[in-house]
Amino acid sequence: MTGAGSARPAGGRRVPVGRCYRFELVKSFSQWRIRLLVPLCWIAPGVFVAAVSRQSTLPADTLFGRWMHATGWAGPLVLLGFAGSWGLPLLTSVVAGDVFAAEDRLGTWRHLLVAVRSPRRIFAAKALAGLTVLLLLVAGLACSSAVGGIAAVGDRPLVGLDGHLLTASDAAGRVLLAWLCALAPTLALAGIGLLGSVALGRSPTGLLLPALAALTMQLAQMLPLPVAVRLALPGYAFISWNGLFTAPTQLTPLLIAVAVSLVWAVTATGLAYLLFLRRDFTNPAESGPGRRGAAVAILPPAALLAATTVLLSTTTGAAGSGIGQGKVERALATEFAHLYRMQTAQLHRPDVTETRLRASAACSKGGERFAGAGPGNDWRCVVSWHLPDVDAVGTAVYQLDITPDGRFVADGDGPKEVNGYFLVHTPHGDAPNPLWQFDGSVELLHTTPKG
The missing domain is CATH 3.10.450 (Nuclear Transport Factor 2; Chain: A,)
Incomplete structure (x- = not known):
């Protein structure tokens, strides 16, 4: 396979990453999907939380749902539980899962390389632009749901998961921290999306890969797995923020989950970067690394999961389900x-x-x-x-x-x-x-x- 460097035109000055980044941002916000998602994420959660908080029947089967009548800080936590299961994986698929595959479908790689003159800068610009859009959408979900809850119910104390009462200011800080912790698994899914977009090319599976990975991890969390395996999955950080609402706070599982998610994010993004540099951009029929690249994309994450499980088993002493x-x-x-x-x-x-x-x-x-x-x-x-x-x-x-x-x-x-x-x-x-x-x-x- 011809390396990406062979496709680099001789002479001329490379375009700075900042200019490429701005160009990719403009491209992202020119898509109708992103234009629809931005106002949706900044308006719909607040309306939803405010409407549910005023209903006579509350989502009692959802964590903190039974307290939505009592405090406005329960609403953003209810939304965070839903977002971790469905919302954030779908947003990640739309934003990160199509970053590179779109160029394959449009056949614009050669034009982009001629203009930018550096595959490395192209990758960095696309990854940073996708991250920016994703952070904007997550911020909208958190801010909108909090505003909707406070407007509908008020800034009142919140009952924690061990029954102790959190003051309004303490509840606000922990809600913010919970959403920040949820960014770690979101970044892991974004890295998986970049990897799928590079490895699978035009295939629609790359677009769905973050959502499929999140669904698989969600199903795995429902199984009676050993604690070490549960903590080794990056999706556990979507659950472990619950420990912020106990006294004392259960920080160890949360910190482990965040660290594991960030390692997955770096690993998946690094693999995507390496596969991208091996692309043969001189061949118009080339649409990605193919089966060999897909194997390269699968084996390292599987090895990472196994290694993390062994490491957590030996360092934490976790055994069995952890429920005694x-x-x-x-x-x-x-x-x-x-x-x-x-x-x-x-x-x-x-x-x-x-x-x-x-x-x-x-x-x-x-x-x-x-x-x-x-x-x-x-x-x-x-x-x-x-x-x-x-x-x-x-x-x-x-x-x-x-x-x-x-x-x-x-x-x-x-x-x-x-x-x-x-x-x-x-x-x-x-x-x-x-x-x-x-x-x-x-x-x-x-x-x-x-x-």
């Missing part, structure tokens, strides 16, 4: 104590601290008496607590549905005075019962004290 009886009991007891105090404030009862409440939980999976482990919807827990100057021990029953990524939904199963009803009767009228049903998170890695 002790972790479930600690997470549930901690969250119940926080939410019990919230219910106490709603009913204007005497306040009690978590220390004096001494909440604990006893859980079993599938009716087994021995220690349970792993995800499933067959977890049953009994929470116990103590009130000052009361001899009797309070108890409440919860059915837990724990997903493989550690998220759980606790559904109250009595007594009715505590968690048996959706609403509680307060002096100011009926209000949602925080103990009836709530979301929580089990830490998959041993990174926080057990106390």
Whole structure:
């Protein structure tokens, strides 16, 4: 195969990267798809969040969805959960998956090389232009959803995934940080898009590659995989931001997920760059590296996944699903104590601290008496607590549905005075019962004290 350097015309001065970058930006924004996506990403999320926040029925099956009536900061988190699953992979496919393939379809490579005189500058300009457009779209999703939520509900405190209350300013900072962390897997998908666009040429598969990769990783996260394999997938960063909303924050899985995503982004972009430089631009029939290039594009990421899995297994000591009886009991007891105090404030009862409440939980999976482990919807827990100057021990029953990524939904199963009803009767009228049903998170890695 003739290298790209052989197609470089003799003489003449190469066009600077900055000028190429501006030219690629103009080309990007001249496409009807980008012109449609920019206003859509900056307007539609705010309208959606504001509309849903005012509905009587909330998306309770979505993380933070049940709190969209209570605070405007729940809306951008609900949208982030949806964007990580579908929105950002599709945007990445449209922006990065067609950057190089479009030139193959139009047959404009030779004209572009004559004008720019450097394949390296062409690659850099296209990659930077695609990154700029992608960042603009992601910023629109985050800003628009936050504005829509605040406008519809207000700048109010947010209930975290362990039941503790985040102040409005703290919630705003963590929402911003969650969206910033989601940029890492987005960049990984963008690198995969560049790689597919270079390796597959005119094939429409290159355009769909980021979305297909994201779907595959999403399906993998739904399987009972070992923790090390789960963390080695770049898509885990779309989930691990949940750890920002617990106290203490679960930073270790999040930092690992972000680092893995950035390594994938650099690796995929580097492979795309190397394949691009090997293109034979003097042959009009050439439309990409072909099967050999596709193999080169597949093998290094597969090796990276295997190496990352082994590295994480040895350095973190992660084994199995990461979901065990002790972790479930600690997470549930901690969250119940926080939410019990919230219910106490709603009913204007005497306040009690978590220390004096001494909440604990006893859980079993599938009716087994021995220690349970792993995800499933067959977890049953009994929470116990103590009130000052009361001899009797309070108890409440919860059915837990724990997903493989550690998220759980606790559904109250009595007594009715505590968690048996959706609403509680307060002096100011009926209000949602925080103990009836709530979301929580089990830490998959041993990174926080057990106390």
